[in-house]
Amino acid sequence: MTPLRHAPVQNVGHAPLLPVGDCFSLPGVVLSYAQSEQIYAEGDRAHFLYALVAGAVRTVRHSSDGRRQVGAFYYPGDLFGLEVDEQHAFTAEAMCPAQVRSVRLGSAEDRAIAQAARRELARAHDHLAMLGRRSAEEKVASFLLELAHQGPRDHAALQMSRQDMADYLGLALETVSRVLSRFQDENLVVFSSCRDFRIIQRSRLRCLAST
Amino acid sequence: MTPLRHAPVQNVGHAPLLPVGDCFSLPGVVLSYAQSEQIYAEGDRAHFLYALVAGAVRTVRHSSDGRRQVGAFYYPGDLFGLEVDEQHAFTAEAMCPAQVRSVRLGSAEDRAIAQAARRELARAHDHLAMLGRRSAEEKVASFLLELAHQGPRDHAALQMSRQDMADYLGLALETVSRVLSRFQDENLVVFSSCRDFRIIQRSRLRCLAST
DNA sequence: CGAGGATTTGAAGATAATCAAATCCCGTGG
DNA sequence: CCACGGGATTTGATTATCTTCAAATCCTCG
Numbered sequence: 034m035t036p037l038r039h040a041p042v043q044n045v046g047h048a049p050l051l052p053v054g055d056c057f058s059l060p061g062v063v064l065s066y067a068q069s070e071q072i073y074a075e076g077d078r079a080h081f082l083y084a085l086v087a088g089a090v091r092t093v094r095h096s097s098d099g100r101r102q103v104g105a106f107y108y109p110g111d112l113f114g115l116e117v118d119e120q121h122a123f124t125a126e127a128m129c130p131a132q133v134r135s136v137r138l139g140s141a142e143d144r145a146i147a148q149a150a151r152r153e154l155a156r157a158h159d160h161l162a163m164l165g166r167r168s169a170e171e172k173v174a175s176f177l178l179e180l181a182h183q184g185p186r187d188h189a190a191l192q193m194s195r196q197d198m199a200d201y202l203g204l205a206l207e208t209v210s211r212v213l214s215r216f217q218d219e220n221l222v223v224f225s226s227c228r229d230f231r232i233i234q235r236s237r238l239r240c241l242a243s244t
Numbered sequence: 245m246t247p248l249r250h251a252p253v254q255n256v257g258h259a260p261l262l263p264v265g266d267c268f269s270l271p272g273v274v275l276s277y278a279q280s281e282q283i284y285a286e287g288d289r290a291h292f293l294y295a296l297v298a299g300a301v302r303t304v305r306h307s308s309d310g311r312r313q314v315g316a317f318y319y320p321g322d323l324f325g326l327e328v329d330e331q332h333a334f335t336a337e338a339m340c341p342a343q344v345r346s347v348r349l350g351s352a353e354d355r356a357i358a359q360a361a362r363r364e365l366a367r368a369h370d371h372l373a374m375l376g377r378r379s380a381e382e383k384v385a386s387f388l389l390e391l392a393h394q395g396p397r398d399h400a401a402l403q404m405s406r407q408d409m410a411d412y413l414g415l416a417l418e419t420v421s422r423v424l425s426r427f428q429d430e431n432l433v434v435f436s437s438c439r440d441f442r443i444i445q446r447s448r449l450r451c452l453a454s455t
Numbered sequence: 456c457g458a459g460g461a462t463t464t465g466a467a468g469a470t471a472a473t474c475a476a477a478t479c480c481c482g483t484g485g
Numbered sequence: 486c487c488a489c490g491g492g493a494t495t496t497g498a499t500t501a502t503c504t505t506c507a508a509a510t511c512c513t514c515g
Contacts, residue, residue, distance in 0.1 A: 094373065098454055102376040104369065117366035143354065150361035155328035157368035158315065162305065164375040165313040165414040169471065195494065203376040205472050210495055227480085227494060243309055380503070406462065416504050421463055438462060438512085 061136035066127035073114065075124045081135040082149055083114040088131025089192035092123035093200070103201035105156055106193060108183070112149035128192045162244070164203050172202040173212040174242035177222060177232065187232035195227075272347035277338040284325065286335045292346040293360055294325040299342025300403035303334035304411070314412035316367055317404060319394070323360035339403045373455070375414050383413040384423040385453035388433060388443065398443035406438075 063086055066072060072083065075094060083090075085107050092104035092113065104123045107113045114135075116122055127133075138146070163175055176198065180189040191198070199206040216222050221238050224230045232238060274297055277283060283294065286305060294301075296318050303315035303324065315334045318324045325346075327333055338344075349357070374386055387409065391400040402409070410417040427433050432449050435441045443449060 096373075096455065100377055102373055104372065115362075115365070117362040117369075122366075122369055143358070147354070147358060147361065150358065150365060151326075151328040154326070154361060154365050154368060155333070157365060157372060158328075158333055160372055161315065161368060161375065162307075162313055164372065166311055166411070200377070206493095207473080207495080208471055211471095214495070243307065417461095418463080418505080419503060422503095425463070 061134045063132055063134045066131045066133060068127055068129050070127045072125040072127065072133060073121050075121055077121045078119055079114065079116040079121050080138060081114055082112060082138055082145060083125070084134040084136065085109050085111050085113065086132040086134055088133075089128040090125055090131055090133070091128050091193065091197060092125050094123045101196075101200045102203075103193075103197055105153075105160065106197075106201070108192075112145065112152065115146065115149045115153055128197070160201075169202075169204050169208050169212050170215075170241055171243060172204065173198075173209060173216070174238050175244055176202060177216075177230070178235070178238060178242055181230075181232050181235075187235060189230060191228045191230070272345045274343055274345045277342045277344060279338055279340050281338045283336040283338065283344060284332050286332055288332045289330055290325065290327040290332050291349060292325055293323060293349055293356060294336070295345040295347065296320050296322045296324065297343040297345055299344075300339040301336055301342055301344070302339050302404065302408060303336050305334045312407075312411045313414075314404075314408055316364075316371065317408075317412070319403075323356065323363065326357065326360045326364055339408070371412075380413075380415050380419050380423050381426075381452055382454060383415065384409075384420060384427070385449050386455055387413060388427075388441070389446070389449060389453055392441075392443050392446075398446060400441060402439045402441070 061081075061084070066088070072090065073079075073081075087109055090107040090111075090113060092107075094102050094104060096102070105113070106128070114121070114125060136145070159179075163172055167175075177189075180191070181187045183189065193201075195206045195209050198204075199209045202209065213222075213224070216238075217224055219237075221234050221241075222230050222232050272292075272295070277299070283301065284290075284292075298320055301318040301322075301324060303318075305313050305315060307313070316324070317339070325332070325336060347356070370390075374383055378386075388400075391402070392398045394400065404412075406417045406420050409415075410420045413420065424433075424435070427449075428435055430448075432445050432452075433441050433443050
């Protein structure tokens with residue numbers, strides 16, 4: 034297999050994201066977090082709803098034997114931190130310097146809560162579809178398509194490490210890396226660096242993803 | 245491996261379920277469905293919230309190449325059918341004769357909706373944890389524990405086929421069957437028939453599930 | 456009793472995990 | 486500016502797990 038050689042860099046920041054609802058107009062304090070800093074921990078009491086203003090956030094959960102499951106990745110405009118129980122089921126961490134607005138949960142935010150719950154649910158359902166009975170190729174292809182979908186012209190910057198991707202997709206990190214190399218060998222995508230890529234053959238990739 | 249021989253039948257109906265909130269006091273019509281009958285289909289407009297009164301219901305989704313993903317199993321007292329979009333993302337089917345109360349979604353049911361959303365979310369998160377990076381043994385062990393948890397004294401009746409279990413756990417049906425046989429060989433559980441089981445060594449099973 | 460679907464079991468093959476090592480990349484300090 | 490160090494990533498070889506294909510058995514129901 035040819036090495037994963039990177040094409041010349043054309044720097045693409047992460048996409049300016051999204052059609053946002055009222056997430057930015059919520060009341061609440063905006064806090065800044067450094068890379069890898071924890072926003073809340075699994076087990077903490079869940080008193081707040083969080084709106085990501087800038088940066089990227091992941092939620093993770095560790096099982097007793099040390100395996101890690103990434104719950105979701107969040108980008109600006111996303112709401113997160115909503116829980117069913119009193120306690121947070123996942124830990125939330127900044128993937129890069131991030132700004133987060135936290136909103137104390139009260140009866141006034143019912144609408145925001147409902148919105149967050151529904152989005153969260155959609156996210157979870159998509160994630161489920163991704164994990165169940167799919168090959169490594171299919172998982173990685175879907176993941177890339179999903180990411181590139183948000184960005185302009187099939188470009189995207191990966192905010193996460195290979196380990197994060199692996200833990201999100203339910204694969205070993207080496208497997209993720211191998212599949213990415215194969216995709217690049219077959220000219221489906223091009224990586225300008227290991228965190229920046231561009232989709233070259235969207236149709237073939239979609240076919241591999243077979244969603 | 246010794247055959248999966250069934251212990252004498254001591255019939256255990258499915259557990260009388262649950263501490264129920266206000267699901268039964270919602271307004272709405274109760275309809276009956278036969279086994280395998282569809283309650284709604286993937287793609288249908290989502291105008292109702294459903295409360296399962298009796299029986300069991302599964303939600304499924306098919307990918308283009310025919311693979312099936314089971315989204316969730318529902319038992320009496322559960323609310324289902326809540327969607328994020330206008331359309332249902334899954335198909336809902338009765339797993340046995342079932343009675344379902346359907347509630348037209350209006351502003352009056354906000355509380356029920358919020359409740360349904362949160363439970364659904366918890367369910368999805370647990371399901372995610374089940375699917376990611378776990379061995380077949382771990383998946384099946386967790387599944388059995390979860391089922392038996394609802395019932396009395398570690399008994400439970402499986403309302404679903406091996407195929408359903410497999411599609412829920414992201415495994416091949418043969419794999420599910422093999423793991424169940426092994427568990428029975430090791431006297432972790434006893435099957436009185438292929439749909440009724442009892443947990444014998446809860447602690448060892450929990451250890452295998454390693455949640 | 457017979458038929459057909461569901462389940463179990465066997466054997467072979469495929470896919471992904473694991474273990475291990477090489478390479479890349481980037482910030483740091485000389 | 487460039488060498489150095491260390492984490493991230495890629496790659497290779499081997500192994501374990503799970504799937505697939507196939508066939509036997511069980512169970513239910515007419």
